Amino acid sequence: MNWSPILISLKTASVSMVITFFLGIYAAKLVAGMKSDKVRIFIDGILTLPLVLPPTVVGFFILLVFGVKRPVGRFLLEFLGVKIVFSWTATVLAAVIISFPLMYRSARGALEQVDKNLIMAGRTLGMSERKIFWRVMMPLALPGIASGGVLAFARALGEFGATAMVAGNIANKTRTLPLAVYAEVAAGNMEASYGYVAVVVFISFIVLSLMNYFTIKGSKYTDKDASK
């Protein structure tokens, strides 16, 4: 078995998880704090879209923006010498955009579930909004946020459609696990894909177990015995 798809996949999923994690929390905080319902619904819709669109359509949009003949892609290529499409960066870009809604929605749900009275209490006690966010909201929302991060990692690991569109299927460069499975089966080598499938199933299962762990841990502050 060629180990390169496994390494590429893990690398892609890890890097994209870190990026999605912070982007997602930031977006969640921004949207949760919006005053106008209409604006919030609109922005929320746009941010969640990659979750429901076919990944190929998302890939299509990425190509529209980052293609070498498109303004952004051209700017990056000509001024910074960076070519995004069909590079490893493209696998990360695709994974970030596809897994972002999962992180964003988990984080938003978790932040919005924090008791409003606690936030108000913080304000009357003279705590700054920043302090309230870091000392009260984040710790209480952490289980939800963590499980969102794990979910985003799993989704990034399984990303196929958008990656194929923008990063292609270049062996040892952009060929991730799902692409490797596809390539082997397409070439008629069922046996060769067994190993990849096993790795994907194994990692995904571990991830789901981790999520459950975070959920159970989430009751830490409300359960009398668990915190002793």
Place this chain on the structure above:
Amino acid sequence: MSLEVKIKKRYKDFSLDVSLETKGEYLGILGASGSGKSLTLKCIAGVETPDEGKIVLKGRVLFDSENNINIKPQSRNIGYMFQNYALFPNMTAEENIGVGLKLAKKEKKKRVKELLSLFRLEDMGHKYPAQLSGGQQQRVALARIIAYEPDVLLLDEPFSALDSKLKSELHTEFLDMLNLYKGEVIIVTHSKEEVYRISENLALIENGTITGFGKTKEIFEHPKSLSEAKMIGCKNISPCEILSDNRILCKDWGLVLETEGIPINCKYAGIPSENFEIVNEPGINTIECKLVNVIEEINGYLIVFKNNKRNENSILYFNINKETWNKKKSQNPLYLKIKDFYLLI
């Protein structure tokens, strides 16, 4: 006149229109749930913003819609104790108390320690709120607010999160602790007993407006309006008509009452259910009663009756102790003399 509040806030199906003034004493705000009590406190503390109005605390304008002033809650210096105490569950008692203090680390530690012992929480410093009893949580919440030395203390239903068995015990203890605070206190509650025990002044709130204001004792002893009488729990209230200088007719009961000093705009009469007395013969302010029901309660009987002389259907309630009732219940007909009643507008 240290706190002046005059605010309005509208919602789809509720509107708040409250004006209040405090004079440096404890003020109780009594009202049913959903009457706007908590919302009023939240507006004062600045965690909710009124649509219009003005809030002035010790000469400092906190909110003024006309001049676009809205001081943020962080700078209002108002202590607000939330209904469920709103302790941060992820922080220990110690951390909860110290979290709003803007002191150097060492001083902060010292101050927190002082407060812990002041509120008899010495051994509780390292415990999380979920590990504390209701009473301890209440004390941590109070300590946390007092640590901050607020100009006014707002208490939102301080006892509602405790079970009733503990309540009376904790009342006294809480009042002791509250005395550690030398400023002004506003306490919001739906409990008559709490407000009567704790506050000298009383404001009644109903559907978002203040319907009564005065000394607590005076309101409880002699309510002056229909809503005041209802709020203190007067069970017998009837619309009335002035017959002459000293006589009124209570329409629901078909009963004529004689008394001095009837206000010209008197519209209702109220009789507290304890204010009847069994007498032997008819006379002024006396009803010949027709029993409807006798309900046995813990400390006595609740007698439900009508005026036997009239066909009106409205019933009256009379609370009597068991001994007296057992002695006199065989009397027939039963005459009840009204000892004292309220004339309401």
